[in-house]
Amino acid sequence: MITIGLTGGIGTGKSAVVRILAELGAPVIDADKVGHAVYLPGEAAYRDVVETFGTDVVAFDGTIDRRRLGALVFSDPDALRRLNAIVHPRIRERLRTMVRAMRERGERHPIVIEAAVLIEAGWEGLCQEVWLVTASEAQVMGRLERERGLHPDDIRRRINAQMAEQERRKHATVLIENNGTLEQLREKVTALWRDVRARVER
Numbered sequence: 488m489i490t491i492g493l494t495g496g497i498g499t500g501k502s503a504v505v506r507i508l509a510e511l512g513a514p515v516i517d518a519d520k521v522g523h524a525v526y527l528p529g530e531a532a533y534r535d536v537v538e539t540f541g542t543d544v545v546a547f548d549g550t551i552d553r554r555r556l557g558a559l560v561f562s563d564p565d566a567l568r569r570l571n572a573i574v575h576p577r578i579r580e581r582l583r584t585m586v587r588a589m590r591e592r593g594e595r596h597p598i599v600i601e602a603a604v605l606i607e608a609g610w611e612g613l614c615q616e617v618w619l620v621t622a623s624e625a626q627v628m629g630r631l632e633r634e635r636g637l638h639p640d641d642i643r644r645r646i647n648a649q650m651a652e653q654e655r656r657k658h659a660t661v662l663i664e665n666n667g668t669l670e671q672l673r674e675k676v677t678a679l680w681r682d683v684r685a686r687v688e689r
Contacts, residue, residue: 489597489687490586490613494605495620496649498627498642500665500672504620505601507676514594516585518578518602518610525577526551535573540566575608582613597683606658607650618679619659621652626666 493508495501509515525532528549536544536551540559546552560567586598602610611617622630627646631637637645656662661679665672 488590488595489615489683491597491599491683492605492611492614492617493599493601493620494603494617494655495663496627496652496655497603497645498631499620499622500630501601501603501620503665503669503672504618504663504676505599507673508599508680511677511680512596513599513680514589514596515599515601516582518582518600518605521581521585522574522578523553525574525581526553530577532574532577536570539569539573571608575604575610579608579610579613582610586613595687597687606655611658616660616683617658618661618663619655620663620665621656622665 493501493505495504505515505517524530526536527533533551536556540556544552544556544559546555556570560570582600586600589598600610600614602608605611605614605617624646628639628642631642632639663672663675663679
């Protein structure tokens with residue numbers, strides 16, 4: 488059985504690849520949604536986050552205010568490291584449990600874990616393959632300006648805050664270059680999915 492970790496930097500088109508894979512029948516786990524769940528009241532991460540960062544990060548309804556927490560940690564690298572040390576291991580364990588449960592229910596297709604921080608968080612160990620979506624800086628800049636209305640300086644800051652592309656490539660088993668049209672991307676992803684399905688079904 489194969490689990491695929493799908494990752495990529497901001498603006499590379501990772502979400503488009505996920506949509507195509509889902510259309511092709513791939514079971515997809517969104518690590519970001521899993522991350523949201525581990526912050527919920529009653530979860531161990533909730534208690535640890537409140538103990539570490541104080542009640543100021545708790546919203547009026549008792550949940551973690553992710554916007555306040557984000558403003559706090561993204562301006563302080565040490566605070567971000569403390570937060571990641573709390574949530575990343577718990578997200579990893581939740582992902583592992585979800586994959587195991589899907590297999591126990593009879594899922595035989597390759598399972599795709601979509602995670603922007605797959606490599607940074609050390610979750611690639613959950614996967615047999617790492618598919619990395621890449622795009623040129625010009626493509627990334629253009630997409631983020633058009634689709635999110637971001638200023639070029641803001642885009643560069645976000646890119647610089649990420650893991651370097653060269654480092655990501657060291658961990659990748661498959662590169663998906665997304666510098667063309669959506670149809671070209673669809674053709675690439677479809678071919679990759681057919682190939683991995685064929686390998687599973689041998």
